[in-house]
Amino acid sequence: MNDFLSFVVEEQDLIIRAALQHMYISLLAVTIGSLIAIPTGIWLTRNKSIANYILGVTGVVQTIPSLVLLGMALIIFGLGTTPALIVLSLYSILPILRNTYTGISEVDDMYIEAAKGMGMTGVQILLQVEIPLALSVIIAGVRISLVYIISWATLAALIGAGGLGDLIWTGLASYDKNMIFAGAIPASILALVVGTVIGIIQKLATPKGLRK
Template structure:
């Protein structure tokens, strides 16, 4: 049976696995954003501890995925929740790092101008700092989302499903078509996610920054 014939026969199973994969990936990244962005903002106000926390997060990212899944399995058992917790841990660093770096490297003239017209610290954060650094934050989300889509293929090993289920089942049964049925959609999903985030990043980039970037 050719790969095309396999897909024609099993497209419902592949679609189900794809939707599971998207669900796990999006849930992980959304929760990572809700945690990592506030932490990144807080770190810009406490620079003394920023290096330690970012360094610790960096160490977590160097731990192999299978090891992290094994630890998650011991702590939380089989299933989607464990996979999502592990993927959140991996997804947080790029988002946190880009939030921290974006705000720290923001031209202080913007902040001074905001305070000069009477804005409070919170108003300055939400009306000046975050909007201007949003492209940087989204770039971090892009990195995390692509990472998570790739790493989520390992989640099938702890019963989380997704496209990894097809890949690992195919490997164990020496079924090339099944392996491709998981690997090809996972690759296309990562590419599509990157392109979508690129478009969003261009849309949210302030016009002045686009002109400044083009002038360079």
């Protein structure tokens, strides 16, 4: 334990830099995924006849092992952050897409009818009624996605994306347990902290009348 603490003190700059890079990659991937998934989820609520097909196709991506997708991205795009972001963004889409579709689909019809009775347009109903009521469910999807991506981003170091995965894989290659722990422990802490923070945001986004 003392050896590990000494290692952390000596290599704190390296660990902090790797953690910040890891968080940057994860947040950017989930942001890209959200920009794709949320509009698509909203669109699917207006086209429910094809929703199951789109969700099914998106779900197939989740069944492909991450190393396979990373290997394909490496072959097509080469080493670096770009192929890692492409793969991580693809993985981030399903939870957000599914929760966006489910959240908006499950808004009670009485709210929609009341809004129509007030003369609201379809866009106004979406922005002022459906999205606010579904927001906590959408945020839950983002939370699930981000926690997963923080974990999966450790594998992205294999194709040159950097982050905490660099420390883990370097430690494995050199049989340096301190290096492995220096990558694995911060990654776990990041996932826990992010999950907790977004959970608080999710609770705050839940309308007071719907809170348990």
